[in-house]
Amino acid sequence: MTTAEERQKHRQAGSFGVAADAYERGRPPYPPDAVAWSVPEHARTVVDLGAGTGKLTRALRAPGRELVAVEPSAGMREQFSRVLPDVRVVEGTGESIPLPDSSADTLVCAQAWHWVDPERAVPEVARVLRPGGRLSLVWNRRDVSVPWVAELDRILRDYAAAPTEDRQVERVSAPFGPVERQDFRWSHPLTVAELMDMVASRSYVITLEPARREELLTRVRALVDARRPAEMPYVTECYRTELAP
Template sequence: MDQGERLLHASSFGAAAVAYAEHRPDYARAAVGWAFEPAPGPRVLDLGAGTGKLTATLIASGAEVIAVEPDPAMLTELRRSLPAVRALSGSAEAIPLPDASVDAVLAGNAMHWFDMAVAGPEIARVLAPGGTLAGLWNVMDDGTEWVAGLARVGGSAAVGPRDTPAGWRAETAGMHLPNTGGAARFSSPQQAEFPHGQRRTADSLVATLATRAGLLVMPEREQEAALGRIRGYLASRTETVRGEFILPMLTAVLRVQRL
């Protein structure tokens, strides 16, 4: 994906902010705990916070959270659902916080949108020595046969390369902070995956997939056709044809520590 396409996809979520808040999953508690485990204190920045999916899980863990989000519509939803949270307009490339002001920087399904050549030094600036930077991604567990079929039918717009465990491992294997241009250094990346799941119906799973960037940027007719194929597939499977079911997932984490 080139820079222009990346920006188009990254900026697509505001148009679906309400649906995103309603349908996107939260994050496995164990994954969140592991993500900032090495951090020496409780001050956590949720960077690219969206509508607050990760923010809410961080608050439940007892962290003191500041949320930063660039999209006005997403930020509005975050403030509506979590009015007590300090939620600021900003981005990974321009973080509106003082130097060394947080013990951990976490990003939920967002780090792949950052321009790390610019965001790396900014993250290093606000992160206290010994602090942790971690990206978290919810991925579908395609080790389950019907989920693997859904990925094939939905195509890359609905279930992209990083939306399955193998794809996520391949994409993030080389993802790390670039040279910050200063004295800050970071440890080698660590990866971990934690079982998770989301209770869905066929309709709500279609609504969840409809908030994916690849579908949001599609022409309306193509989007409707893709969602129609997914509906047809879910209607053909005994696991998903009626009532609620659990969509098997993993919360995958990539973590580095500021030295």
Template sequence: MGGEDETHRLRAGSFGAVAEEYGRLRPAPCDEAVEWLVPKDSGTVLDLAAGAGTLTALLAERVPDVVAVEPDDRMRAVLAARRPDVRALRGTAEAIPLTDGRVDAVVVSSAWHWFDAARAVTEIARVLRPGGTLGVVWNGMDSSVPWVAEWQARVRPETAGTRGEQRRQWFHDRGARLREDIASAGPLFGEVEQASFSCVRAVAPADLAALLGTYSRVILLPEEERRQLIARAEELLRERLPQGEEVLDVPFRSLCWRVTRL
């Protein structure tokens, strides 16, 4: 158990080492997903575990007041440089530096699995006004698209034939766990809603390959192994590049949950 805890801690703290690349390469959730997650009448929204500000930028286009909370100083510095108009505060999901009932919505992008959920749910409920919403989203390449699954399997052969199913199971497990986390905190929230959104983004092969280097399992690989993996990923993507083109149309999927504070 101790080894698992240490691995979790290392992975959770690894992103700051690639903060600039994270901010440049990580794709934001699909626009429709953001619209679904954030109520239209929201005045103040908290981007919790905001990272380098990928989602923060989209929120700031839609909401008058956005607060970003991020524990890693390196990630938060990139966020602040990208969005100087947004308050970027040091804090965690378990200790949010805001007063009670301060926000209309809390949004968490691809970070819930790093939280101490029992403490986080109570703390999120504290800063939300009654009737406010918690939105959680995981965003990534859509492995149900055959060429994406094939590319991922060729980059990491150990996942051949299983990647799409693993991804579907991963999303299912995340949703089930989120519902358990919300329910275990007592009568703080209503029923959890779920939705899925797809979108396509034009991405250069070099950037899509480098994106792999912003995920914790790859960040923690030995340097030479990580370099070879990314180089192999780019080589395979260039094989798919249409003649005369410089970018690929890449499908992404945002799986979302939202729940209302009672």
């Protein structure tokens, strides 16, 4: 990655706070099957790394389970606390998690691992997990096998440089074991307004120049008005690995 690409990635990673409201309204939840596959039922302390506004956190709740959310953006933490006032949320990143050694059974990172530096984040996650603990990485991605979703994707790529598709999963190595993968296909019901918020909350859209962002959103609105989708099809991409005992 060039220096210019690194600067753009850093700018996009830090952009979410200004669009926290749109993020909360437009981003989808996570399907229960994907959550069950990612987090063992017996996990008593679960960390949601890069928690955003708590989209995944809500699905992680279980009787007797302690949740801790870690989020670098002040704007996102503020929105998180409005939605989930009873869940502890702390400032931190994958490279610097403000939790004690061996304090968590599972750490889940949804929509965020591609922002971290794995060389620093992997040992930091290993420090926080108990021996035998699990690291799970999750992404919701739009199902572009559906024609209108593929058209939406083309519009976005005409205007915006999406973050790298590199999930950096292959860079999760020792002291973690082999990485397993499972995909889950599902659809999320949404309104036109929620779809527009979903687009507006993308980091690569937030960071566009205002006139160009408005032009993009106008084209997306024209597509939506023509197709009138009632749901967004997703593939939830899940990975899990366990820390060596």
